[in-house]
Amino acid sequence: MPDHELGAEDEKIVLLARSARARNGANEGAAVRDTDGRTYSATTIDLPSFQLTALQAAVAAAVSSGADGLEAAAVVSPEPGFREQSVHAVRDVSANVPIFRADPSGTVLEVLR
Numbered sequence: 001m002p003d004h005e006l007g008a009e010d011e012k013i014v015l016l017a018r019s020a021r022a023r024n025g026a027n028e029g030a031a032v033r034d035t036d037g038r039t040y041s042a043t044t045i046d047l048p049s050f051q052l053t054a055l056q057a058a059v060a061a062a063v064s065s066g067a068d069g070l071e072a073a074a075v076v077s078p079e080p081g082f083r084e085q086s087v088h089a090v091r092d093v094s095a096n097v098p099i100f101r102a103d104p105s106g107t108v109l110e111v112l113r
Contacts, residue, residue, distance in 0.1 A: 004108040009033060010072055010100065016041040017076040018106050020054070028077040030054035032090070034067035055086035059093060070094040076102045082112055 006014065013031040016039055021029025026043035030053070033039050042057030052060065055075050062070065073090045075082070082101055090099055099112040 004100070004111055006100070006108060009037075010074070010098075013039055013041075013072060013074040014076065014100055014102050014106055014108065017054070017058075017074045017102070018104070021076050021104070026054065028054040028075060028079070030058040030073065030075045030086070032058045032062050032067075032073045033071045034062050035069040035071055035094075036067070037071075038062075038065070038067070040065065040067075053083050053086040053089070055083070055099075056089040059089040063093060067093070070097050072098050072100070074100040074102060076104060076106065078104055082110070087112065 016031035017029040020041040020043050024043045028044045031041040040058050040061040044054045045052040100108050101110040102108045
């Protein structure tokens with residue numbers, strides 16, 4: 001698998017996504033960093049009345065906290081590829097930010113730009 005060099009701030013959001021996933025025992029964890037440097041993490045929400053991917057939930061947390069834009073996003077999951085609705089959530093807020101996809105060990109497998 002590819003080895004992607006990450007800066008310290010990008011490593012931080014991958015770690016936050018891993019931590020959220022582990023804390024909740026969720027299949028998927030995510031984190032985003034806004035343009036002010038604040039971070040938000042979340043896991044998948046699967047309730048009878050609504051469902052969100054982890055990245056949708058992290059973006060929702062950032063936007064509801066007043067974030068005007070994002071600098072980066074990360075999702076940690078054993079599943080291959082990016083979920084379309086997750087990518088759309090990030091792109092709705094910031095069109096050209098990197099989205100990192102990592103496996104549960106935190107190894108970044110893919111970067112979507």
